[in-house]
Amino acid sequence: MPDLFEIDSVIKTFGVNQVLTDIYLKCETGDILGLLGRNGSGxxxxxxxxxxxxxxxxxxxxxxxxxxxxxxxxxxxxxxxPQHGFLPGHLHVGKVVELYLGKASIETFLRGTILAHLRKNRVSDLSGGELRYLEIKLLLSTDSKFILLDEPFTGISPILVQTIKALILEASKTKGIILTDHDYRNVFDVANRYCLIYDGGLKERMDKTELVRWGYVSGSNI
Incomplete structure (x- = not known):
């Protein structure tokens, strides 16, 4: 039986602005849920x-x-x-992997990846793409049932985007994943469910036509 989380009745305000209004969402292990919305939508x-x-x-x-x-x-x-890096810059890549997954996992984790030759490099010396890849692969390799990815594809090369998509798809066999991205095409490539935050509410089961209807993209972009 899959694991399930639900969140409901979400209300969030900033000052006089109500950003989220009575939202309900559920996610099971095996789901990849794409969360879409304009900048500032919440x-x-x-x-x-x-x-x-x-x-x-x-x-x-x-x-x-x-x-x-x-x-x-x-x-x-x-x-x-999160959108911005969270790993301590002074630590070496190998040490970060050890802290998250255990010393015995370092070789397996790094083997055959873009990080294979960077084990002794400090996190602060990694490129933006290398750092993002390390962060995502670490989280997807944990025993956590649910993974929240806020803009995992931002600022990385197209080739690395494809590598990360493959990691997400593989991890979804045992985890529930929610991800956001400004490029809805990346989301549609991996997600099996979609929803749109619009005017504080959550609209589920979006397809590309509905994204036009709700003003998220123009008809010329689909």
Whole structure:
């Protein structure tokens, strides 16, 4: 039986602006859920509420039916990739892998990847693409049931985008994954479910035609 998390009744305001209004969403292991929305629509805010690190005026999170509004505090439940790098720059790549996955996993993790020759390099010496790849591969390699990826494809080369898509697809066999990206085509390439944050609400089961209808893309872009 797949693991399931649900979040409902989400309300979030900033000052007088209500960004999220009574949102409900569920995700099972095996799902890759694409979360779409314009800049400022609340995608990152929603992911942080899901993770439990941003308070909301109201929200209820259930994991396999059990209430848990702070998933990040529970081992092997959630991992979150923020838009900006989160790994300490002074650590060597091999040490980072050891801390996340254990010393015995270093060779297997690095073998055959763009990081294979960078084991002794500091995180701060990695290129933007190398760092993003390391972060994503680390999170997808953990035992966490659910992975939240905030713009995993931003600022990386097309070849590396394809490599990361393959990692996501493989990881989804045992995990539930929610991801955002400004280029909806990347999302449609990997996701098996889609939803759009629009005017504070969540519209599910989006297809490309509906993205035009709700003003997310123009008809000439699909």
């Amino acid at each position: 995608k990152t805010t929603f992911l942080r509420i899901l993770f439990g690190t941003m308070p909301a005026e109201r929200n209820f999170i259930r994991i396999n039916g059990t209430m848990n509004n702070f998933p990040y505090k529970t081992k092997n439940e959630f991992c979150y990739l």
